[in-house]
Amino acid sequence: MIDALQFEFIRNALFAGLLASIICGVVGTLIVVNRLVFLSGGIAHSAYGGIGLAFFMGWPYMLGATSFAFASSMIMAAVSLKSKQRADTIIGVMWSVGMATGILFLDMTPGYNVDLMSYLFGSILSVPGSELISMGCLTAGVLFLIFFFYDDLLAMSYDEEFAQVRGVAVRPLYFMLIGTVAITVVIVVQVVGLILVIALLTIPPYISEKYTKSLLQMMMLSILLGMVFITAGLWGAYRYDLTSGATIIFVAGAGFFLSLLVDTLFSMRERRLWLKAHE
Amino acid sequence: MNRVSVTEPIVEISHLCYSIDGLDILHDINLTVNKGDFISVIGPNGGGKTTLLKLILGLLKPTRGTITMEINKEKPSGRFAIGYVPQHVNHNLSFPATALDVVLMGNHKPGRRFRFGNTAVDRDHAHQTLERLGIGDCAGRKIIALSGGQRQRVLIARALVSQPKLLVLDEPTASIDTKGQTEFYELLVELNKELTILMVSHDLLVVSNYAKSFACLNRRLHYHQSFGSSVEVFDAFYSCSVEEMCPVDVISKDKSGVMNEADHD
Secondary structure, three states: OOOHOHHHHHHHHHHHHHHHHHHHHHHHHHHHHHOHHHHOOOOHHHHHHHHHHHHHHHOOHHHHHHHHHHHHHHHHHHHHOOOOOHHHHHHHHHHHHHHHHHHHHHHHOOOOOOOOHHHHHHHHHHHHHHHHHHHHHHEEEEEEEHOOOOOHHHHHHOOOHHHHOOOOOOOHHHHHHHHHHHHHHHHHHHOOOOOHHHHHHHHHHHHHHHHHHHHHHHHHHHHHHHHHHHHHHHHHHHHHHHHHHHHHHHEEEEEEEEHHHHHHHHHHHHHHHHHOOOO | OOOOOOOOEEEEEEEEEEEEEEEEEEEEEEEEOOOOOOEEEOOOOOOEEEEHHHHHHHHOOOOOEEEEHHOOOOOOHHHHHHHEEEEOOOOOOOOOHHHHHHHHHOOOOOOOOOOOOOOOHHHHHHHHHHHHOOOOOHHHOOOHOOOHHHHHHHHHHHHHHHOOEEEEOOOOOOOOOHHHHHHHHHHHHHHHHHOEEEEEOHHHHHHHHHHHEEEEEEEEEEEEEEOOOHHHHHHHHHHHHHHOOOHHHHHHHHOOOOOOOHHOO
């Protein structure tokens, strides 16, 4: 890996991975504890409509994807607040309609058609330096917003009703959280792809949740795990000449199952010890 | 069991109506909660018990009528003088927080920015609250590692830590076994020496054994200031429920005076 660092694209990829794991660790933790995984998937996929629209109209990618993702995220947030029981169905509909819209727009765009695969698995190995800067700025912005409202977000994530009794403006805060998720998804999709976003948003926080005692610890451990997965995945992709995005997800998935295995072994050991003690 | 009927009112509900989509959930509710009361609200499912609590907590706005909080006048920061214990204990279980952290959330004040922890004074106080409820040793454990009864106490500690004047509980024993319930109600009686309690419950026996007064709620509310025996509670409860179901019965009952008018607030 050390000799690989001489290449600029590898350095950029590592830096992009670092930023992605920071923002995904923080926002992903909030997504997992607020059970917003499906909603985030919906936002990520409906952002496709925005990508298609951007190509069709000749707009820059960021403008199309951000506006589309943001608008659909606000609709999803409103729906999930209003009709909690059927929110998943409506999110599912928006998920597929968003993707279909994107593909139809690309069909109607004359001339060269972009490779949709690169938006699925991303192209972390071809991130230009300029994109890293805008990604860094947006990451800083999102982190500022979340840490500014951290105490309120903590109260709302644990018990929404109680937070409301204590005077937290739960509704605006919820919309802000969903909006942050939309921005995160758009930033990270561009670099690492849609599927990797979902993996990075969910796998590290899920593993961390079991071993940490506070939301802040959970965020920190998620960031660390994300970094480990991305670095190991990049190394594997470089060493064995594999698709980088898929390799990173594979490593993260392996980590996920490894944590399940470790948990099972621990509980089996505890059971054995208990049986021994009670013989 | 009878209560001396003097005292300062802390919550006054007058002519309160609440309806959703034209459907009356609560109709013309009048209730005064006085300092030192231990009121239990009983009634059938869908009778509006939880809605009434949510209105008192300020989570819902009344369609008509008013709720006056005397406790709000002392503290402009309003609702904080009410401690709230929700119905569901097994809520968001795998959340990464210790029992102490959950209790500390009871001190939450909105508008504090960039705040990532609690002061030593707050932590000490939260610890004492847990000790007082007999679960001081659970402070450092994650909520998933606690039993249902312990979680219930953690939630009560969360409500008590802000030193409220009124404690509002919504079917607090739904997830506790019988032995735990007895302990729990004895704890409430103990707490009632210092604060006012308003509780929703299904359990008529419990009401007759521990509460000082009770209110039947089924769209309308009938407040029974005092009662002699558990039989009276049962009688009152069943006549209240029947009354709502059968309008003809209402007239005959009101005329025959089965429900003593003096008992209606």
